[in-house]
Every structure is written in structure tokens, then in C-alpha cells.
Amino acid sequence: MNQVILVGRLTRDPELRYIAGSGTPVAQFAIAVDREFSGKDGKKETDFIDIQVWNKVAESCANYLTKGSLVAIQGSLRIETYQNQAGENRRAARVNASRVQFLDNRNKSESTNTFVPGAGLDANEFEAINDPDIPF
Known part of the structure; x- marks a missing residue:
């Protein structure tokens, strides 16, 4: 089974392009995900x-997400191989997302749990929990 679920913040605005011939939209971006543990210096990695x-x-990601947006991603891990300019074989990991839940919006002063209709998502997934008894 190849299933990945991540929560993090965008490190840059999504880049939207359309595949030549088919016109299929594809967006690429990166997210920063904190690890559960700290390094030797006590800082989170x-x-x-x-x-x-x-x-x-x-298209929804390109329209509604910006650098710093908090998102939950569900998808599968892809390992791609390629040759660099020196002819060396390299590998790169990427998540092919099947679902994206927007956990905040462009206007940071509004609600922090935003569901955008038409984004192909289930409104009940990745629901934010607001419970003062939870320590995190």
C-alpha cells in the first residue's frame, strides 16, 4: 500500500500549468512538515x-493557496529517476496528491478551517479540532 498523509505549510505559491495536447491542469508546490522529534541542538527539524x-x-490550489497556507495532503509517494547534466543517475521523491484540504485561507484573520467547494474534497476530512484539553 502506498498512502501518504501530510500536514504542512506551502513554501511557495503553487505553479499551475496545462499539459500540451490534453489541456489537463497540473499544479506543483512544496510544503514544510515539522518532524515529531528535535535534533541534538533541541530545535525541531x-x-x-x-x-x-x-x-x-x-486549479483550486492555484486559485486559493499561497506561500504559508496550511494544508493537509493525501496521496501516494512517487520516486522519479533522472540523469543530471553530468550524466549521473539521480532520484527524487514527490507526493502525487489525490486530496488537498485547505486548513486556512488567504485572509489569515478569518476562520482557520476552510473548505473550498468544487475542489474534489470531502468537507469532513481533516477537520480541525478545537479542544482546550488537548495539549498540542
Whole structure:
């Protein structure tokens, strides 16, 4: 089974393009995800993960997400191989997202749990919990 669920903040605005011939929209961006543990120096470590989204979800991401937006991503991990300019074989990991939940919006002063209709998502997934008894 290849299933990935991540929560993080965009490190840059989504880049939307359309596949030549088919016109299929595809958006690419990266998110920063904090690790559960701290390094030897006591600081939290962060992973920067490339995300790729297709079709209407890609267009919604390009229209509503900006650098710093908090999102939940569900998808599958893809390992791509390529040759660099020196002819060396390289590998790169990317998440091919099937679902994207917007956890805040462009206007940070509004609600922090925003569901955008038409984004191909279920409004009940990744629902924010507001409970003062939870320590995180």
C-alpha cells in the first residue's frame, strides 16, 4: 500500500500549468512538515516535500493557496529517476496528491478551517479540532 498523509505549510505559491495536447491542469508546490522529534541542538527539524496535484484540485490550489497556507495532503509517494547534466543517475521523491484540504485561507484573520467547494474534497476530512484539553 502506498498512502501518504501530510500536514504542512506551502513554501511557495503553487505553479499551475496545462499539459500540451490534453489541456489537463497540473499544479506543483512544496510544503514544510515539522518532524515529531528535535535534533541534538533541541530545535525541531523540518522536511520539505514536493507535491503535485492534477485536474480541478490543481486549479483550486492555484486559485486559493499561497506561500504559508496550511494544508493537509493525501496521496501516494512517487520516486522519479533522472540523469543530471553530468550524466549521473539521480532520484527524487514527490507526493502525487489525490486530496488537498485547505486548513486556512488567504485572509489569515478569518476562520482557520476552510473548505473550498468544487475542489474534489470531502468537507469532513481533516477537520480541525478545537479542544482546550488537548495539549498540542
